[in-house]
Structure formats: C-alpha cells, structure tokens
C-alpha cells in the first residue's frame with residue numbers, strides 16, 4: 001500500500017505567503033534596478049541616481065537629461081533643493097568644492113551665466129577665494145577673454161585704471177606679469193621644452209643647461225666656441241643650406257650662453273656702455289634666451305649690418321619654415337621689453353613659428369593664448 005506524504009495545510013499556507021513575499025521583493029528589486037539604470041545610462045553615478053530616486057527628482061532629471069553639474073550636485077553634501085534648476089544651467093567644472101561655491105555665488109546674486117564664466121576662469125582654489133568677495137559687476141569686460149584668470153582680477157582693474165588700456169591689452173600684460181617691474185618676483189621656468197618662454201619676468205635657474213647641448217660646426221658659426229640645443233642647431237643647418245641654395249650666407253655669431261657667461265656679458269657691457277644699455281639690450285643672468293640653447297644671434301657673411309643685408313630680408317620670409325622667429329622686432333618692443341634686435345632668432349618649432357608668421361603676433365602673445373596652462 002502506498003503511503004502518501006501530505007503536508008499539513010498550515011505549512012502549505014506559510015510557504016505560499018513566503019513565495020508571495022519573495023516575488024514582491026524581486027519585483028521591487030527589478031523595478032529599483034531599472035529606475036537606477038534609466039539614470040546611469042544618462043551619465044549619472046549610482047550614488048547620484050540613488051539620491052535622485054529617494055528625493056523623487058527622477059522625472060525632473062530625465063527631463064533635463066545628461067548634465068554633469070546636476071550629477072555633481074546630487075553627489076554632493078552641499079546639494080540644496082532650491083537651487084536644483086540653477087545647477088542644471090551652470091556649466092560643469094571638475095572642482096572639488098563645485099556645488100559649495102555655486103551655492104555661495106548664487107547667494108551673492110550672480111546669474112547662472114556669470115557663475116559659469118567665473119568657474120571657467122580659475123581653479124577650485126581661485127573660485128573659493130573669489131566667492132568670499134562681495135559681488136562684482138561687469139566681470140564680462142575681462143572674462144569674455146578665455147585666457148583671463150580669476151586670480152588676476154584685482155591686477156586687471158589696477159592696471160586698466162592706471163593706464164587706460166583696453167581689456168585685451170590689460171589681460172595680456174597682467175598675465176605676462178608685465179604690470180610688475182622687470183626682474184621683480186619672476187616665475188621660475190621649469191618646463192624645459194622648445195616652446196618655453198624666458199623673458200624679463202620668467203627666469204631659468206643658475207644650474208640650467210640644455211640636456212641636448214651640442215657644439216656648432218665652424219662652417220655655420222663665426223668661431224668654434226658656439227653651441228646650442230641639438231634640435232635648434234639641426235634646424236639652423238637646414239635653414240643655412242636653404243639660404244645657401246638661394247645665394248645667401250648666414251652665420252651664427254652668438255648662441256648658447258651659460259648663466260655665468262651671461263653674468264660676464266652683462267658686466268662687459270656695463271663697463272662699456274653703462275647700466276642703461278644693459279637694461280635695454282642685455283638680459284640679466286637667468287633671464288636670457290641664450291641660456292635655453294634655442295636662441296641664436298645670426299649675421300650675414302656678406303654684410304656687417306645684418307638688418308640691411310639681403311640675408312635679413314631672406315630670413316624675414318623664410319625663417320619660420322625652419323621653426324625660427326625673429327624674437328624682438330621693433331613693433332613688439334612694448335610687449336617683449338627689448339629694443340629691436342634684428343639678429344636675434346629663437347627656435348620655437350615649425351608649428352608655432354608658422355602661426356606667429358601668419359598671424360603677426362609676438363611669442364609672448366602666443367604664450368598667453370596657447371601655452372599658459374596655469375589659468
């Protein structure tokens with residue numbers, strides 16, 4: 001006889017309830033996951049998505065769509081619901097205190113567009129400092145220029161009030177530290193590349209020697225003591241040969257000078273022509289481009305006055321093709337701080353030399369526009 005195993009009715013009932021609970025939990029779990037997924041696929045982090053759901057802002061966020069500032073707001077402990085709409089309209093920056101600073105700037109009365117502009121012109125630290133100030137009107141006059149720096153605001157105002165210069169000149173001059181005295185409080189250049197900027201506000205250290213220093217063959221130089229950075233020397237040789245082909249004869253009269261040699265040069269000229277001459281024509285040690293190994297004083301073997309030679313004319317039209325620029329033309333005296341030096345050429349590479357040739361700007365301006373990454 002077969003004995004049927006029968007569960008008691010009460011046990012069956014319990015199992016059914018348990019099963020139902022399990023199904024409900026699974027449904028909730030899948031629903032929750034799909035809700036989170038609808039947000040994460042728009043670029044919101046899981047952390048931000050969770051907060052969006054629990055604060056019942058999902059519909060709003062979906063209507064906005066992908067938005068990095070909104071994501072940062074929901075991730076942040078500084079999130080304030082009343083500013084939700086503003087967060088979504090302010091451009092994102094990767095700043096640690098982004099939301100805290102946005103809150104402060106909103107409370108100061110800045111518009112969304114102005115806040116976006118403020119955030120785009122400084123680091124997290126710059127914005128934090130700026131947010132402590134009273135509200136400033138008309139920030140656009142300087143900050144419509146993409147390279148204007150938030151941290152320079154007071155100097156822009158001071159320079160523009162003092163000189164009456166337009167906004168563009170003001171920002172350029174201050175970004176180059178040219179509102180300070182020559183040689184005062186200089187930037188120490190540590191990015192050793194063919195596009196480094198060394199001038200009366202930007203100095204090399206005493207021990208800086210180009211890592212690829214090579215001596216220059218006498219075929220190309222006035223004597224056998226000349227040297228330069230390998231890349232610049234090779235570019236010069238290319239240029240020399242091209243000029244030769246066209247019937248011109250270039251020569252390097254002066255090239256790499258160490259810090260100590262620059263010191264001697266200064267002393268020599270000081271003795272010969274006095275302090276004013278040194279100020280205008282010679283750079284103090286550390287502040288000379290000759291220490292980079294990328295600058296050459298070029299002459300003509302056919303003429304004593306280079307500026308009046310056919311070689312000079314040839315250089316005007318051709319130097320950029322080999323990566324060289326005339327560094328101190330008369331028209332840029334105000335910005336370079338040097339009187340015209342028709343003989344002084346600087347290797348900056350073909351790309352930069354071509355841009356400078358085509359757009360007729362100084363290397364200082366090029367630096368502010370494209371190379372200055374501190375902003």
Ligand code: ZN
Nearest residue numbers: 295296297344
């Ligand atoms: Zn020179």
